Amino acid sequence: MAERIDQMVIAAVKKISDGSGALAVNNVQKLFVDPTGGNITALEAVNLDIRPGEFISLLGPSGCGKSTLLRLIAGLDTPTSGSIALDNEVVAGPHYFRGLVFQDPTLFPWLTIRKNVAVGLDARGILKEKEEEVDEYIQLVGLAGFESSYPYQLSGGMAQRAALARALVNHPKVLLMDEPLGALDAFTRMNMQDEILRIWKDRGTTIVFVTHDIDEAIYLSDRVVVMTPRPGKIAKVFDIGIERPRSRNYPDFFEIRSDILELLHFAEKNKPEYYL
Amino acid sequence: MPDTTSVKQTLIAKVNENIVVSNVSFINREISALLPFIFVALLLAEHTLLQNRQPFFQKPYFTWIIEVLVVIFAVAGIGANKFPAFWSKFLEKAPLLAAFAGFLIVWDFVTLKLALLPLPYFPSPAAVTAALINEWETLGISALYSLRLLLIGYGLGVLLGLPTGVLMGWYPRFHYWVNPILRSIGPIPATAWIPLAMVAFPSSFTASIFLLVLACWFPITVMTWSGIANVNKAYYEVARSLGASEFYLITRVALPAAMPSIFVGLFMSMGVAFVTLIVGEMLGVKAGLGWFITWAQGWAEFSKVYAALIVMSVLFSGIITLLFKVRDEVLVWQKGLIKW
Ligand SMILES: Nc1ncnc2c1ncn2[C@@H]1O[C@H](COP(=O)(O)OP(=O)(O)O)[C@@H](O)[C@H]1O
Numbered sequence A: 001m002a003e004r005i006d007q008m009v010i011a012a013v014k015k016i017s018d019g020s021g022a023l024a025v026n027n028v029q030k031l032f033v034d035p036t037g038g039n040i041t042a043l044e045a046v047n048l049d050i051r052p053g054e055f056i057s058l059l060g061p062s063g064c065g066k067s068t069l070l071r072l073i074a075g076l077d078t079p080t081s082g083s084i085a086l087d088n089e090v091v092a093g094p095h096y097f098r099g100l101v102f103q104d105p106t107l108f109p110w111l112t113i114r115k116n117v118a119v120g121l122d123a124r125g126i127l128k129e130k131e132e133e134v135d136e137y138i139q140l141v142g143l144a145g146f147e148s149s150y151p152y153q154l155s156g157g158m159a160q161r162a163a164l165a166r167a168l169v170n171h172p173k174v175l176l177m178d179e180p181l182g183a184l185d186a187f188t189r190m191n192m193q194d195e196i197l198r199i200w201k202d203r204g205t206t207i208v209f210v211t212h213d214i215d216e217a218i219y220l221s222d223r224v225v226v227m228t229p230r231p232g233k234i235a236k237v238f239d240i241g242i243e244r245p246r247s248r249n250y251p252d253f254f255e256i257r258s259d260i261l262e263l264l265h266f267a268e269k270n271k272p273e274y275y276l
Numbered sequence B: 001m002p003d004t005t006s007v008k009q010t011l012i013a014k015v016n017e018n019i020v021v022s023n024v025s026f027i028n029r030e031i032s033a034l035l036p037f038i039f040v041a042l043l044l045a046e047h048t049l050l051q052n053r054q055p056f057f058q059k060p061y062f063t064w065i066i067e068v069l070v071v072i073f074a075v076a077g078i079g080a081n082k083f084p085a086f087w088s089k090f091l092e093k094a095p096l097l098a099a100f101a102g103f104l105i106v107w108d109f110v111t112l113k114l115a116l117l118p119l120p121y122f123p124s125p126a127a128v129t130a131a132l133i134n135e136w137e138t139l140g141i142s143a144l145y146s147l148r149l150l151l152i153g154y155g156l157g158v159l160l161g162l163p164t165g166v167l168m169g170w171y172p173r174f175h176y177w178v179n180p181i182l183r184s185i186g187p188i189p190a191t192a193w194i195p196l197a198m199v200a201f202p203s204s205f206t207a208s209i210f211l212l213v214l215a216c217w218f219p220i221t222v223m224t225w226s227g228i229a230n231v232n233k234a235y236y237e238v239a240r241s242l243g244a245s246e247f248y249l250i251t252r253v254a255l256p257a258a259m260p261s262i263f264v265g266l267f268m269s270m271g272v273a274f275v276t277l278i279v280g281e282m283l284g285v286k287a288g289l290g291w292f293i294t295w296a297q298g299w300a301e302f303s304k305v306y307a308a309l310i311v312m313s314v315l316f317s318g319i320i321t322l323l324f325k326v327r328d329e330v331l332v333w334q335k336g337l338i339k340w
């Protein structure tokens, strides 16, 4: 118990001492040109302020612009209008401050796991000074012993852990994750959710987590941003006040769940009593 | 962690796969191990006991070699049956060796013994062996000349083609200007330039190098370019979000990702390089295995032609094997590589 509190204190100190990782999405619109020459409004007037160290989920059905928004934050695409800023600095292109994890781990198949994790440091020319950190992060995601394996020798869950370590070793201010657990089986998935939470508490990094799984969003996040398609926009932002560690079948859980389902027109408003 | 165990299991399965030595022979091991001995002994009997119908006035190198082989294979066969683990390589190849001896029996029989095939075009194995041994010096020097020309031409072709392909794959503007040249010049077999090259260059040696470079440049450029153009764009996105510069993207992401394709280009280039080399030597260069063949043909000494073909086979096969070794080394990360 005392150890637990210690850990929480350390985590809290880390977060306060860091204090960076505030994202501001201001009135962002993104248009794509469709094959017939018309416009697709992928995102319309999106406003969102994300606090430093916050765990936020973008939730919504396929095509509502979650990936588009995440790619704009990553700097892989530019908004048609509006702007995005990280700690008051406007996003203009990719930067290691904003780490990425896709649904597909996209590890480099020609590198061993260790070298994959080290790619960011290598690309930035600081690998020599930070060799031990590579091992540290491999430990952190539970891949010790697989340093010299190649990606094809890893299971989906392990590959995703490696991708996570690869992003984290760069000390990003924000971690952007696009359905990172979407390709995993249900059990590996729940396992990984807890791992991500553990790492998030440990590092205090802001996380923007894209998912179309309502339970996953509620279980993980401080806030859940529910988006709707055609045109992609934010429908509502839910504050998840449930204390951590959370139980997956906490009654409040079901209430938020039915609120979100109702918002997305998948269910009538259910009274929580039905579940109890 | 459930996924750790599953990976360990696949690793164990891999190891087991390697331990189970593939068993090609379908007869039992004791006989299989003695097959090379039996067939070489048969060859010796056939070669020495039957009457010659073709003239043969060379030293009996062929007989000597068979005699030595009879002894070697007898020892190997017995040894393999006593210590199968130690002789596993021999056991695996035993049926092949026996089959080759069988082939020599048939060849010797229809040429030297029955004279069924017309001379001088189809000499006996004994005549080819004699040519190989009598001409070993000329053949060796010719092989070295061929090797020199091949390595210079191929090396320069690759050195030129690799950057051309990388630039084409990376910079659309470079692709725009170079693509027409690649498309129009590339498909012309390099040997078609021989008449021009022979007058345009000061020596047949430099002309041949030019032809080889041209021949190798095309496949390596095309395969490098397409390899780079087909790299998963997500690799670049991930690398850029990790802080990679453009130089890093080209050299550390695009190039290694394109490596499998580049190796296809390296193999294709080697194939056309062999053709261009030999044709160039047959038509202009006054050295090399190609020249040796035309020269021997001029004197109607076909046993020497066959000897040169054997040397060529060993040389070229060796080069291809080496290239495969390099590829296996570079592409260890690829699942399910085909072994040469
Ligand atoms: N590169 C693109 N070109 C054209 N349309 C696109 C492109 N990327 C996304 N879109 C469109 O934008 C909308 C939102 O897509 P996306 O952000 O991928 O949704 P989500 O990730 O929520 O499933 C979709 O209608 C999609 O077809």
Ligand SMILES: [Mg+2]
Pocket (backbone or CB within 6 Å): A066, A067, A068
């Ligand atoms: Mg998506």
